[in-house]
Structure formats: C-alpha cells, structure tokens
Amino acid sequence: MKVSARNSLKGTVKTITYGTVNTEVVIEVAPGVDLVSIITKASAEAMDLAEGKEVYAMVKASNIMLAVD
Amino acid sequence: MKVSARNSLKGTVKTITYGTVNTEVVIEVAPGVDLVSIITKASAEAMDLAEGKEVYAMVKASNIMLAVD
Amino acid sequence: MKVSARNSLKGTVKTITYGTVNTEVVIEVAPGVDLVSIITKASAEAMDLAEGKEVYAMVKASNIMLAVD
Amino acid sequence: MKVSARNSLKGTVKTITYGTVNTEVVIEVAPGVDLVSIITKASAEAMDLAEGKEVYAMVKASNIMLAVD
Amino acid sequence: MKVSARNSLKGTVKTITYGTVNTEVVIEVAPGVDLVSIITKASAEAMDLAEGKEVYAMVKASNIMLAVD
Amino acid sequence: MKVSARNSLKGTVKTITYGTVNTEVVIEVAPGVDLVSIITKASAEAMDLAEGKEVYAMVKASNIMLAVD
Numbered sequence: 145m146k147v148s149a150r151n152s153l154k155g156t157v158k159t160i161t162y163g164t165v166n167t168e169v170v171i172e173v174a175p176g177v178d179l180v181s182i183i184t185k186a187s188a189e190a191m192d193l194a195e196g197k198e199v200y201a202m203v204k205a206s207n208i209m210l211a212v213d
Numbered sequence: 214m215k216v217s218a219r220n221s222l223k224g225t226v227k228t229i230t231y232g233t234v235n236t237e238v239v240i241e242v243a244p245g246v247d248l249v250s251i252i253t254k255a256s257a258e259a260m261d262l263a264e265g266k267e268v269y270a271m272v273k274a275s276n277i278m279l280a281v282d
Numbered sequence: 283m284k285v286s287a288r289n290s291l292k293g294t295v296k297t298i299t300y301g302t303v304n305t306e307v308v309i310e311v312a313p314g315v316d317l318v319s320i321i322t323k324a325s326a327e328a329m330d331l332a333e334g335k336e337v338y339a340m341v342k343a344s345n346i347m348l349a350v351d
Numbered sequence: 352m353k354v355s356a357r358n359s360l361k362g363t364v365k366t367i368t369y370g371t372v373n374t375e376v377v378i379e380v381a382p383g384v385d386l387v388s389i390i391t392k393a394s395a396e397a398m399d400l401a402e403g404k405e406v407y408a409m410v411k412a413s414n415i416m417l418a419v420d
Numbered sequence: 421m422k423v424s425a426r427n428s429l430k431g432t433v434k435t436i437t438y439g440t441v442n443t444e445v446v447i448e449v450a451p452g453v454d455l456v457s458i459i460t461k462a463s464a465e466a467m468d469l470a471e472g473k474e475v476y477a478m479v480k481a482s483n484i485m486l487a488v489d
Numbered sequence: 490m491k492v493s494a495r496n497s498l499k500g501t502v503k504t505i506t507y508g509t510v511n512t513e514v515v516i517e518v519a520p521g522v523d524l525v526s527i528i529t530k531a532s533a534e535a536m537d538l539a540e541g542k543e544v545y546a547m548v549k550a551s552n553i554m555l556a557v558d
Contacts, residue, residue: 306412312381312384317415318357319417330419331419337417341414346388346389346409348400349354349406349407349409350404
C-alpha cells in the first residue's frame with residue numbers, strides 16, 4: 145500500500161502507555177531520537193503493538209510546523 | 214520558548230517551493246532522511262527561510278500515525 | 283501494511299485539481315457521497331493518481347469533528 | 352450554520368466510550384461503514400450525545416490522506 | 421447546528437487571498453488580534469466569503485499547542 | 490524561537506484536567522474568551538503548567554475552519 149503522507153520514518157517501539165481511550169507510543173527513529181504518537185487504544189490493539197516492534201511513523205506535510213532560533 | 218509539541222527534529226532546509234498561498238519546505242533531519250512541511254507563504258517569508266538554514270520540524274503527537282508491515 | 287488511522291473509506295477518484303504546491307482530489311466513496319482531500323502535488327504524482335483510480339481515504343479519529351442539528 | 356469543512360457525512364451514533372479527557376464516538380455513516388471520532392468529554396456532554404442520535408461527521412480536506420494498493 | 425469543536429471565535433474577514441487550490445483568510449477576532457485560516461478555494465466560494473463578513477473561526481482542542489517563555 | 494504557526498494568542502491558564510495520556514488545558518485569551526487545548530500529560534508536566542501561568546496558544550492556519558450563520 146502506498147500512502148500520500150510525505151513523511152514516513154521507520155523506528156522501533158520503546159514504550160506504550162494505555163489510557164481509557166488513547167494510547168501514547170514512543171518510537172525510536174534513530175539513536176537518541178524519539179518520536180511520540182497518540183493513537184486510539186483500539187488502533188494500538190488492532191496493530192498488536194509491543195515494545196521492540198518495528199513501526200513506521202507517518203505525518204502529513206501540513207501537520208509539520210517549522211521553528212527557527 | 215518551550216513548546217508543548219512532543220516532537221521536534223533539528224534539520225537543514227534543502228529546498229523551498231512557493232505557491233500562491235502555501236509553501237513546501239524539504240528539511241534534511243539526518244543523512245538521507247528528509248521531511249516535507251507545508252506552511253503558509255507568509256510564514257516562510259516571516260521566518261526568512263532559505264536553503265541551508267537550520268530549522269526545527271515540530272509535530273503534535275496526535276498528528277503522528279503508525280503503520281506496521 | 284496496517285495503519286493506525288481508524289477511518290478508511292474505499293472510493294474512486296472523480297476529479298484532480300493541481301495547484302503549485304497542493305492538489306485537491308475528489309473521491310466518490312458511495313453513490314452520491316464525495317470526499318475532498320488536499321495532498322501535496324508531489325504525493326499525487328508519486329501515487330500516479332488519475333480519474334477512475336481506486337483509492338482509500340484515511341482520517342485519524344482525532345481529526346473528525348461532530349455536529350448535531 | 353455553514354461550515355468550511357468540505358467533508359460532512361450524516362450518521363448515527365453506535366457507541367460512546369468515555370475517558371477522563373477524551374471520548375471515542377463510533378458513527379455508522381452507511382450500512383456496514385463506521386467512522387470513529389475522538390472529541391473531548393466536555394464536547395460530548397455539551398452535545399448530549401447518545402446511542403442512536405443523528406450526527407454529522409466533519410473533516411477538513413487537509414486532514415484526509417490517500418492510499419493506493 | 422452545534423459543533424464538537426471546543427473553540428469558536430467570532431470575527432470579521434479582513435483579507436482573502438486565492439490560490440489555485442487553497443485560500444488564505446485573515447479574520448480579526450478582537451481589536452489588533454488576527455487569525456489566519458487556510459481553507460479550500462471551493463469552500464471560500466461556497467460560503468460567499470467577502471471582506472467585512474462575519475465568520476466564526478473554529479479549532480479542535482487537539483490542534484492547539486501551547487508554549488511558555 | 491520563531492515558529493511558523495501563523496496563529497499565536499497569549500493567555501492565562503484557568504484550569505488543568507489530567508487524564509492518563511492526555512491533559513485538557515483551558516486558557517483565557519481575553520476577558521470572557523476561553524480556548525481549550527488537549528496536549529499530552531508529559532508535555533503539560535514538562536512545561537510546568539499551573540493555573541495562573543502565562544502561555545501562548547498556537548494553531549496552524551490549516552487547522553482553523555470557518556463557519557458562517
């Protein structure tokens with residue numbers, strides 16, 4: 145499957161925190177570089193997420209802001 | 214300034230493409246890893262974006278989707 | 283590939299309108315029901331989008347608002 | 352009231368799951384086609400959401416991604 | 421119509437800039453306080469937007485980031 | 490730090506509600522005008538948010554919808 149999201153980073157699940165509705169997933173995409181994603185608990189379960197599993201973090205280009213010092 | 218966005222990746226502007234309203238900015242965040250951001254043209258101009266400039270790409274955790282093979 | 287987006291609707295591309303940076307794609311997901319998506323022009327080209335092509339429209343649950351009369 | 356969101360689908364609330372902050376609402380928009388929305392608990396209460404109630408699911412065009420097989 | 425978006429600010433359209441696909445709308449929500457919205461050109465036309473017109477700017481709570489000095 | 494988000498409103502934290510994963514923050518941006526933001530609990534803690542604290546509410550232009558009566 146090919147997705148329109150321009151941004152896709154391969155990583156490994158580091159930690160998973162379950163709430164009632166949402167779940168926080170921390171993904172290591174490079175040594176020392178972590179991303180944090182919030183998905184629904186049902187999605188996390190449907191994807192069988194677990195620590196150490198390989199995942200892709202995907203973001204639409206319109207959801208990336210820029211900042212300069 | 215400290216921002217609530219959980220995800221912030223430092224990078225270098227590779228290319229800038231201007232539309233009438235929006236602007237596409239490609240940022241190299243690691244060797245061979247590019248992110249693409251769409252911001253308004255007015256933002257790009259207010260930030261004085263230019264190729265080679267250092268920027269931070271920021272994403273809210275709720276805007277990151279996950280995918281598994 | 284399995285994606286965390288909870289919402290995925292199968293449809294057919296009806297029209298494509300190209301801007302300089304963004305592209306508007308109208309997808310028919312059921313008889314008389316159209317969805318409109320804005321993706322980058324580069325994405326549209328990378329996916330070889332064309333009228334009549336089958337696509338999936340995907341939305342994160344946190345991006346769906348509700349309204350009542 | 353007329354809203355700029357290009358995408359509006361009429362449906363019926365199937366299930367509601369309350370968390371402390373967020374609420375997950377499943378809406379049937381066509382026979383066999385469900386959408387899942389995450390809104391704040393306070394919104395769900397302000398709208399008097401209940402199973403069987405008619406709602407509109409609304410999405411901005413920039414929040415719809417596309418995928419092809 | 422009652423909308424789940426927790427944030428709704430009443431304002432007046434100050435300027436409209438049309439691109440091929442998207443439109444930038446500047447809204448004055450208080451004296452000296454402007455918001456900028458990007459909607460599709462088709463939405464702007466369907467809503468008959470014009471300078472001086474009264475509008476509501478609506479944002480989902482999950483799309484508001486916070487920053488502190 | 491200069492951010493690409495076109496919309497930044499200064500305000501004061503009124504209330505904070507913690508869930509397991511997310512946190513709801515109500516910010517007063519003008520007398521009688523409140524905004525509601527959902528950020529991760531970890532962000533709220535990292536920013537040392539507390540009632541009465543000054544914050545900036547930031548929104549990308551593409552996340553603002555418009556409505557007319």
